[in-house]
Amino acid sequence: MPRTIRSSLSPGAVDTGSLRSALGMAQGAGEVEAADEAMGEGNPTGRIAGPSEMGKAAAFLSGDASSFVTGIELFADGGMAQV
Numbered sequence: 001m002p003r004t005i006r007s008s009l010s011p012g013a014v015d016t017g018s019l020r021s022a023l024g025m026a027q028g029a030g031e032v033e034a035a036d037e038a039m040g041e042g043n044p045t046g047r048i049a050g051p052s053e054m055g056k057a058a059a060f061l062s063g064d065a066s067s068f069v070t071g072i073e074l075f076a077d078g079g080m081a082q083v
Contacts (some may be wrong), residue, residue, distance in 0.1 A: 003057060005071055006061075006066075006069065006070040006071065007055055007070065007071065007072040007073065007074060008061075008063050008072075008073045008074070009054070009058055009073075009074050009076060010073050010074065010075045010076065010077065010081070011049065011054050011057070011077060011079075012025065012048065012049060012075075012076065012077025012078055012080050013039050013040075013043070013048040013049065013077075014048065014049045014051055014053075014054050015048050015049065015050055015051070016051055017039070017044050019048075020032050020036065023035045023036060023069070036048065040043065043077075043078040043079070043080055044078055044079035044082075044083055045078035045079060047078070048078070049076065049077075049078065053076065057074060057076040060074075061074060063073055070083065
């Protein structure tokens with residue numbers, strides 16, 4: 001079977017060191033936790049994603065479990081695209 005890109009992953013905000021660094025530069029180092037929580041409160045799930053959640057979505061799209069899935073855009077954003 002040829003290996004091709006069949007689908008795409010559209011992540012929402014993910015709680016990573018890069019995000020926290022950007023929040024620190026934008027809001028100030030003392031405001032990172034509050035900014036992180038505020039981002040989560042704006043999400044239908046009430047939080048932002050953890051890195052492992054994006055990893056699981058990517059693993060699904062790249063693995064055998066999605067071998068018959070083609071042409072989709074998987075929104076792993078806690079429902080933000082649907083609101």
